[in-house]
Amino acid sequence: MTGPNRFASQIADMKRKRERSAGPAPALAQMLSTAVARHSAGAFGDAERHYREILARFPNHAETHGRLGAALMAQGKVREAISSFERALLLEPSLFEACANLAQAYSLEGEAERAANAALRAVELRDNPQSRTLFVQCVRGAPVTADPGGLRKMMLRALSEGWAPPRELTRVCIALVKSNGAIRDALAHTGATWPARPAPDDFWRSPELRTLAEDDLLCRLLQSDPIPDIGLEGALANARAAMLTAATANAHEIDDGLLRFFSAVAQQCFVNEYVYAVPDAEAAQADKLKTALRAAIGAGAEIPVLWPIAVAAYVPLNAVPGAELLCDRRWPACVDTLLAQQIREPAEERRIAAGIPALTAIDDPVSLAVREQYEESPYPRWVKADAATPPADARSPGQPMPDVLIAGCGTGLSTVEFARRMPNARVLAIDLSLASLGYAKRMAQHFGVANVTFGQADILNLGALGRNFDFIDASGVLHHLADPWRGWRVLVALLRPGAMMQVGLYSATARQNVVAARAFVAARGYRPVAEDIRRCREDIAASSEPLLHSVMQWDDFYTTSECRDLLFHANEHRVSIGEIKTFIAANRLQFAGFSIDGPTARRFAARFPARTAGIDLDCWLAFEADAPDTFAGMYRFMVRRI
Numbered sequence: 001m002t003g004p005n006r007f008a009s010q011i012a013d014m015k016r017k018r019e020r021s022a023g024p025a026p027a028l029a030q031m032l033s034t035a036v037a038r039h040s041a042g043a044f045g046d047a048e049r050h051y052r053e054i055l056a057r058f059p060n061h062a063e064t065h066g067r068l069g070a071a072l073m074a075q076g077k078v079r080e081a082i083s084s085f086e087r088a089l090l091l092e093p094s095l096f097e098a099c100a101n102l103a104q105a106y107s108l109e110g111e112a113e114r115a116a117n118a119a120l121r122a123v124e125l126r127d128n129p130q131s132r133t134l135f136v137q138c139v140r141g142a143p144v145t146a147d148p149g150g151l152r153k154m155m156l157r158a159l160s161e162g163w164a165p166p167r168e169l170t171r172v173c174i175a176l177v178k179s180n181g182a183i184r185d186a187l188a189h190t191g192a193t194w195p196a197r198p199a200p201d202d203f204w205r206s207p208e209l210r211t212l213a214e215d216d217l218l219c220r221l222l223q224s225d226p227i228p229d230i231g232l233e234g235a236l237a238n239a240r241a242a243m244l245t246a247a248t249a250n251a252h253e254i255d256d257g258l259l260r261f262f263s264a265v266a267q268q269c270f271v272n273e274y275v276y277a278v279p280d281a282e283a284a285q286a287d288k289l290k291t292a293l294r295a296a297i298g299a300g301a302e303i304p305v306l307w308p309i310a311v312a313a314y315v316p317l318n319a320v321p322g323a324e325l326l327c328d329r330r331w332p333a334c335v336d337t338l339l340a341q342q343i344r345e346p347a348e349e350r351r352i353a354a355g356i357p358a359l360t361a362i363d364d365p366v367s368l369a370v371r372e373q374y375e376e377s378p379y380p381r382w383v384k385a386d387a388a389t390p391p392a393d394a395r396s397p398g399q400p401m402p403d404v405l406i407a408g409c410g411t412g413l414s415t416v417e418f419a420r421r422m423p424n425a426r427v428l429a430i431d432l433s434l435a436s437l438g439y440a441k442r443m444a445q446h447f448g449v450a451n452v453t454f455g456q457a458d459i460l461n462l463g464a465l466g467r468n469f470d471f472i473d474a475s476g477v478l479h480h481l482a483d484p485w486r487g488w489r490v491l492v493a494l495l496r497p498g499a500m501m502q503v504g505l506y507s508a509t510a511r512q513n514v515v516a517a518r519a520f521v522a523a524r525g526y527r528p529v530a531e532d533i534r535r536c537r538e539d540i541a542a543s544s545e546p547l548l549h550s551v552m553q554w555d556d557f558y559t560t561s562e563c564r565d566l567l568f569h570a571n572e573h574r575v576s577i578g579e580i581k582t583f584i585a586a587n588r589l590q591f592a593g594f595s596i597d598g599p600t601a602r603r604f605a606a607r608f609p610a611r612t613a614g615i616d617l618d619c620w621l622a623f624e625a626d627a628p629d630t631f632a633g634m635y636r637f638m639v640r641r642i
Contacts, residue, residue, distance in 0.1 A: 028058055032067075039067065044074040062092035070101055081105050096125040103138050110599055116142035120154055136164040141597070144175035152176050152217055159220045162384045165413065166225035167555065174229050177218045182211040187231040208235070209242055213261035222264040224383055226272040228558040230541055237276045239265055240313045244285055247310035254306060256332075263334035266312040270342055271381055273560035274314065277534045286314040297322045309335060317342040345442065352445075353438030356454050359430060360461035366482035367432060367458045369570040373528070374410070374433035377561035381439070382413045385420070385447055401426045402470040407459050407491060408432075408477025412440025418473070419449045428467075430457040459487045468496045475504035475636060479573045485583055492587050495641040500592070502638055507631040508574035509624055513550045515574075517567050520548055528568035530560050537563060577624060577635070581617040584639060591615050592638035600630060 035050030051068035054061065069084030085102035088095055103118035119138035123131045136158065144151070155173055159166060178184055186208035212218060212235060221227060227236070243262045246254065254262075269276065278286070290311050296303045297320070308317060308326055317323045317339065324347070327339050362371060402425045409415045409429035419427050429452050431437050441454045457465075459474075459481065472491050481487040484505065495501055517540065524539070526532040537557065543549050556562035584591055593614050596604070608619045624630050 028054065028061065031057075032064065035064075035067065039071055044071045047071045048075070060091055062088045062095055062098070065091065066095050066098035066101070069098065069105070073101060073105060078105050078108050082109065094125060096122060096131075099125055100131060100134055103134055107138050107598060108602075110602065112138070112142040113144075116144075116151070120151055123154060124150065132158070132163045136168060139172055140164075140168045141599075142172060144172055144179060146179045147176060156217050156220055159217075159224050165382070165417070166221075166384055167382075170221065170225050170228065170555075173217055173221050174227065174232065177215055177221070177232070178229075180211075180215060182207075183215060183218075186211055187235055209239055209258075212236075212239060213258050219261055219264045222268040223271075226275075226381075226555070226559045226562075227268065228555045230552060233276060233558070236265055236268065240269065240276065241282055243306065243313060244282065244289065244310050247304065247306040248285060248289055250304055250306075259305065259309075259332060260334045262306065262309050262313075263338050266309050266338055267341055269313045270316055271383060272558060273377070273381065274316075274530065275534060275537065275558060275560045275563065277538050278314065283314075286311070290315060290320060294320055294322060297325050303329070305332065305335060309338060312338055312342055316346070318346045349435070349438035349442050351438075352441045353434040356434060356437050356441065356456055359455040359457040360464055362432060362456070362458045362461075364458060364460055364482055366480075366571045367460065370480050371432035373564065373570045374431070375435045377564050378411050378433060378436040378439050379561045379565050380411060380413065381559065381561065382411060382443070385413065385416050385443070403467070404428070405462075405469045405472045405491075405494065406430070407462070407472060407474045408480075409437070409440055409454070411436050412443050414473070414475065415440060415452060416444050416447055416449050419444070419452045420447065423451055425451060425471075427452040428455065428469075429453070430455050430459075430462070432456065432458060459490055462490055462494060465494075467494065469494050470496055470499045472499070472501040475502055476634060478503065479506045479575070479634075480569065480571050481573075482571065484573050484575065488583065489587060492589065492641060497641055499641050500638055501589075501641070502595075502636070504634045504636045505580065506572065506574045506634050507624070508576050509628045510630065510632045511574055512628075513547050514566060516545075516547045517551045518572075521567050526568070528564050528570075533560055533563050533568065536567065575635075577617055577621045580635065580637075581621075584617075588642045589639040590642055591617055592640050594620065594631075595636040595638075596630075603627070 031050065031054045035047050035054060038050060039047035048068060048071045051064050051071060054064045055068065058064065065084050065088035069081040069088065072078075072081035072084060082102065082105045085098045085105060088098040089102065092098075099118055100122040103115050103122055106112075106115035106118055115138040116135075119131075119135040123135050125131075135154065139151070139155070155169060155176060158164065158169055159173065163169075178187065189208065218232075222236075227233065239261075243265065289307065293303065293307050293311050295301075296307070303326075308323075308331075311317065311320065317326070323343055327343055331339065362368060402422075404418070404422070404425045404427045406415045406418070406427060406429040409431050410433075412429065415427065415429045419425065429437075429440065431440070431454075434456055437454050437456060441452075444452050444454075459477065472495060474488070474491055478484040478487050488503070491501065520540070521536060524536070526536045540548055540551060540557075551557055551566070554566060556566040581591075583589075604614070604619075604623055607623060608614075608616070610616075613619045
């Protein structure tokens with residue numbers, strides 16, 4: 001080789017020698033900087049090409065594999081992205097970004113169990129609010145048959161620290177509890193004889209009771225949210241009966257573990273509003289103990305520690321005359337928590353409710369009937385909200401605070417969560433029921449929410465407020481009005497031009513099992529009172545009719561107020577997508593899309609790939625016709641006022 005070619009070859013050799021002597025870092029850093037710049041600019045295709053060039057020279061560079069996966073994800077190439085993330089973690093298991101992105105990619109592909117495991121690993125690598133949120137998003141839909149290692153511990157943390165509203169985690173927690181072989185055996189034994197009960201004296205000393213009491217996740221769950229599982233319900237009802245027997249017999253062998261468990265059972269019974277059926281003999285025994293507790297309080301006598309716990313598992317302690325005097329005595333911490341739940345907090349709710357203003361008249365006969373229902377059965381009872389750190393006020397200087405209306409706030413769960421995420425909003429939350437509003441305002445105060453004003457009002461009369469709003473939430477309220485369309489028109493008139501509204505309406509297509517159950521209720525003559533609701537639930541659980549039996553899949557079936565709302569409501573309408581489309585067209589609104597889960601979104605996109613299909617109600621009408629359970633909860637969607 002001679003001349004210029006030889007000279008160029010020598011230059012190339014010298015360059016390679018310098019790179020070898022200095023190592024790959026300078027060349028890699030320069031190439032990676034270029035690729036990242038293209039990635040940050042949104043040129044994902046260019047970034048992908050640069051990352052692949054890097055990997056051609058440095059095939060074992062874990063960070064680049066992870067970044068390539070992110071670029072592929074941004075282009076919708078999820079399967080390829082998964083391969084890149086997996087390769088990155090094989091080379092360097094501690095890469096948090098690759099692990100978190102892999103969890104999201106698995107979730108997009110419907111691989112829920114893998115997504116949950118990757119999200120668990122992401123929290124272990126970097127424990128922060130973002131990784132916890134990712135964990136909740138991935139784990140709540142995951143099938144769990146066993147603890148893959150650390151999941152139970154992480155779920156216990158998630159419940160204890162409030163990473164999400166407990167209901168988002170409850171079913172996964174139940175699956176983990178039931179993956180315990182001893183508990184699984186105990187539930188199988190209970191299920192084989194249910195609704196017949198074992199003799200309380202036998203169950204009191206059985207290993208089944210001890211197995212339940214020693215499960216920390218179960219105990220935490222009992223304190224956090226209603227448990228929507230008929231198998232666990234049977235076991236917990238047995239535990240309650242055993243507790244009553246022990247309390248009546250003044251048993252002294254109650255160790256701290258059992259005491260905490262029994263207190264948790266009593267808390268669960270209060271949270272689910274005493275939905276468990278009570279045989280007549282057991283009810284008589286509980287009433288006798290309640291009378292004894294009342295007498296002991298009145299006499300200032302010594303009270304066995306198990307008495308208030310056992311009574312609280314059958315009736316709220318605030319229903320026992322003089323029970324407020326129990327708060328003046330010294331108790332173990334678990335009992336004091338129970339007294340706060342059942343005596344102090346309800347008293348505070350009543351005090352708060354008395355001061356909530358009436359903003360409109362309530363004179364419509366249906367509105368009056370619905371108000372009466374929710375005064376008797378505030379809906380739903382909740383314990384914890386999402387503990388996520390609220391964002392900072394993002395308004396520009398001089399920008400006015402947005403006005404928000406929560407129409408039908410109930411007991412305030414969604415209101416509190418919304419207000420914490422939008423601290424720059426001025427929120428008005430209204431409801432027919434003062435009992436619900438008292439609960440909502442107490443919980444708002446508990447969580448330090450200061451940007452919500454609560455008021456009693458009827459949607460039908462809200463025009464008298466003389467106010468307009470930038471956002472209105474009407475999720476799950478319009479279908480309980482005498483005329484849902486009239487109520488919706490009232491709310492539309494309160495929207496400023498360009499403002500958004502979230503609406504929730506029951507689907508006539510998806511609620512055929514509820515229609516069947518309501519017909520069953522009417523035929524049997526059940527009344528909307530606790531005793532009949534409990535009896536109705538037992539009869540449904542024993543039914544062999546699939547459509548009727550299927551209502552047990554609803555979380556609402558597992559508390560008294562929610563079961564009343566589901567099967568005994570004073571007024572309920574069900575609508576169709578066609579009716580929604582007609583209303584939107586007639587009222588200067590623009591449909592902005594349904595709120596749906598990931599798997600449903602993927603199935604819809606596979607059938608209707610057009611970019612605008614998601615806001616085409618005709619596409620959704622066709623989709624629901626083939627998948628009638630799509631909107632089993634309700635149609636939840638956004639509209640914009642034109």
